[in-house]
Amino acid sequence: MASLPTNIEQLVEGKYSYKSLDELLGSLVFDQSKHGKRWFGFFAAGFFGVGLLLLSIVWLLYQGIGVWGNNQPVGWGFDIINFVWWIGIGHAGTLISAVLLLLRQQWRNSINRFAEAMTLFAVMCAGLYPLLHTGRPWVAYWLFPYPNVLGMWPQFRSPLIWDVFAVSTYITISALFWFFGLIPDFATMRDRSIKLWQKKVWGALAMGWRGSMKHWRRYEDAYLILAGLSTPLVLSVHSIVSFDFAVSIVPGWNVTLFPPYFVAGAVFAGFAMVITFAIPIRKWYGLQDVITEKHLDWMAKIMLATGLIVFYGYVMEMFFAWYSGNPFELYLKENRMGGPYSWAFWALWFCNGLAPQILWFPKMRQNKVVLFFICQLVSIGMWLERFVIIPMSLHRDYLPSAWGMYTPTMWDIMMFAGTIGMFIMFMFLFIRFVPLINIFEMKDLLLRIKHDPHAGDHAHGDHHEVAVVAVAKENQ
């Protein structure tokens, strides 16, 4: 118990019981009237985006990669930028679910499920790109080591194949982890259902879960181990993605700093996305008592910390380019600072380096408008970071006669917008039909708050004064 924060009672505001938690959290799904026009508006926007996505995919399959802006020397453009952007966003969900669990941070309990759902949908969006950018996606199965008569195997020494294994494993384990965490809540939904068809649906998903102590024991062990597996998984996946660049010899790509810098960047971008959803969702669905200002504060701090690591990476890259004395690395520095795409470079330093520094101030972290806006800047900044790394290093490398420019086409942009639409659509479907906060973990948190020796201290707000005063009155 020594690793609990002393202000654990700040994690749930107001007086709640197991019953009232069931009411609050279950009603998100049972009370469909909570999802009104606003839900429909976002869902419709997402659905429209999915339409754009399907259109751009069909056109791509029909015409080929030529419809994109990819060309020599920039063989990788929006496709890989967006792949890395989406995968990075997914990592925050796993960090919250798995790493914070291992660190016994109770504040994860109210945010981990929708963060993990965010991971799943982000990785789905990401996965489209490696599949489709191959040019002949209908033979994408060649990337897997299956017995064949072609006498062909994948090149196991290539990070591109490591990616295949890493991303496949990541999406599988994330899905399993997410679903596993849902099973007891499906049972709660089953038992709270009034209509028979609902009971049957929830019951099927709950697989007969009855909350047996024996089952909980094995469940907790498996869940903890899954978290323990997910943590190195998340570190390895984005490291492997960074190897796509780091193992090459192009200036700006051959950087040993990449694995930790990419992982920190992923957490940075991911938390920006989690906060982007957390701020409106808690307001619209009345969840401020369980996703408290403290949660937003801590997430903002993590974002600031990882942003500093990322910014350190930017500075170091420029320093080593200069310090190496290597003419090609020196040119990289010049090109980034003053070349044709330098606007992206400076925008990047503003969005990821300068803007998040405002989060040092508690008043700014607590100001939800400011925080939301900074998160959008961070999301844009992280996209720009991949732009600076990928097309900017490719378009001007060793031989000036091979230099070129990269311009995305409308199909690049449409597909990107489409993936954003798909993400929004899936997130809103999730919000409407699946309990977005982990009910049993919230009840567990409630019990820990009750047992916490510091609960009832006057220093932490009115709610507990009510409880303390009531007890004092009783004792008079």
Next chain:
Amino acid sequence: MGAHAISKEDLFHGTIAEFTDPDEILVAAQKVREAGYTHVDAYTPFPIHGLDEALGFEDTRIKWIIGLAGVIGFAAGMGLQAYVNLVDYPMNVGGRPNFSWPSFIPVAYECTILFAGLAAFFGALALNGLPRPNHPIFNANRFELASQSSFFLCVEGTDPQFDKTEVKKLLEGLNPLQVSDVYGDEPEGQE
């Protein structure tokens, strides 16, 4: 199949006591254990720390299953790459060794995690006997609250020293919300 009639007592599963507080059920579990009952289970909306210890339950098989699966995964990943690069399609790339094991680590590592994760998920479900849509305990009075706000303790009829009146007396002495008997469903095809 219906050669002999099944009496109600044949379907008896156990006796339950319902509590509204996790601390109460912990105390109750300890008392039940002290009284010598071993076939006891508890049904709670979330895992109660210390409850399995109080009831003397331990099962570490899942850890072994996951560990073994991880080792198999690593061996499979390394083995596949070793086979491809040493036996089936060796490639001499600049005189570098065929068994360039450092470059084989990422794939083998991901295979380890994949196998271990699958084992954790399916192993935990399998050891728990899930999916199992029906179980006699679902017939217990107010059992739908077991996943919501109540904590149930069940002394099962299969316990060697089970006696209905003794158990009822013991459970009622623990101050529960209610004590009741649980019977299974009658099998299909009986009139």
